[in-house]
Amino acid sequence: xxxxxxxxxxxxxxxxxxxxxxxxxxxxxxxxxxxxxxxxxxxxxxxxxxxxxxxxxxxxxxxxxxxxxxxxxxxxxxxxxxxxxxxxxxxxxxxxxxxxxxxxxxxxxxxxx
Amino acid sequence: xxxxxxxxxxxxxxxxxxxxxxxxxxxxxxxxxxxxxxxxxxxxxxxxxxxxxxxxxxxxxxxxxxxxxxxxxxxxxxxxxxxxxxxxxxxxxxxxxxxxxxxxxxxxxxxxxx
Numbered sequence: 001x002x003x004x005x006x007x008x009x010x011x012x013x014x015x016x017x018x019x020x021x022x023x024x025x026x027x028x029x030x031x032x033x034x035x036x037x038x039x040x041x042x043x044x045x046x047x048x049x050x051x052x053x054x055x056x057x058x059x060x061x062x063x064x065x066x067x068x069x070x071x072x073x074x075x076x077x078x079x080x081x082x083x084x085x086x087x088x089x090x091x092x093x094x095x096x097x098x099x100x101x102x103x104x105x106x107x108x109x110x111x112x113x
Numbered sequence: 114x115x116x117x118x119x120x121x122x123x124x125x126x127x128x129x130x131x132x133x134x135x136x137x138x139x140x141x142x143x144x145x146x147x148x149x150x151x152x153x154x155x156x157x158x159x160x161x162x163x164x165x166x167x168x169x170x171x172x173x174x175x176x177x178x179x180x181x182x183x184x185x186x187x188x189x190x191x192x193x194x195x196x197x198x199x200x201x202x203x204x205x206x207x208x209x210x211x212x213x214x215x216x217x218x219x220x221x222x223x224x225x226x227x
Contacts, residue, residue, distance in 0.1 A: 043204050043218030103156040
């Protein structure tokens with residue numbers, strides 16, 4: 001089955017700096033790659049996603065890149081702000097699995113003012 | 114819409130007791146997912162339903178766990194008997210009418226089994 005590895009497990013940056021979180025997946029049939037943000041005491045919330053027919057997607061300060069050949073994808077947050085502090089999860093799924101997501105282990109991002 | 118609703122938000126019980134967690138998905142969503150989150154194992158999918166029918170329960174840890182979805186607006190996850198290692202945060206999520214849609218998570222139920 002699918003396996004998703006996520007690095008780093010913790011990341012500390014200064015406000016205004018960029019943050020990058022990387023994930024690799026094992027199953028080449030995976031074609032959907034969402035990123036979720038989880039704030040303390042809350043459920044995860046989708047922040048951006050990418051499908052396998054696209055190499056890059058951007059939404060304001062957040063961007064995701066996908067390298068299908070290498071089977072890895074990354075989350076880029078620019079101009080980080082204290083409110084970006086949270087745990088971020090990558091995930092992968094195959095379209096024929098009915099939306100079944102396999103999550104990475106999570107990255108705890110801390111943005112210091 | 115109120116989003117995905119879960120109850121209770123916190124549950125403390127003793128080993129051996131039955132625990133029932135409840136979820137109300139977003140109206141109109143066809144998919145419902147149950148996840149468990151722990152520090153050791155991260156976020157794990159336990160089971161998911163499509164149009165009230167269980168599709169994949171391969172993540173259910175053992176026979177002590179069972180889930181039902183009697184109608185489109187209600188699902189339960191039951192643990193009987195509960196054990197200390199079941200202590201975790203349990204999330205319910207729902208998504209729309211096709212695969213690979215955004216999953217909307219509820220606030221979770223924090224379960225502590227003493």
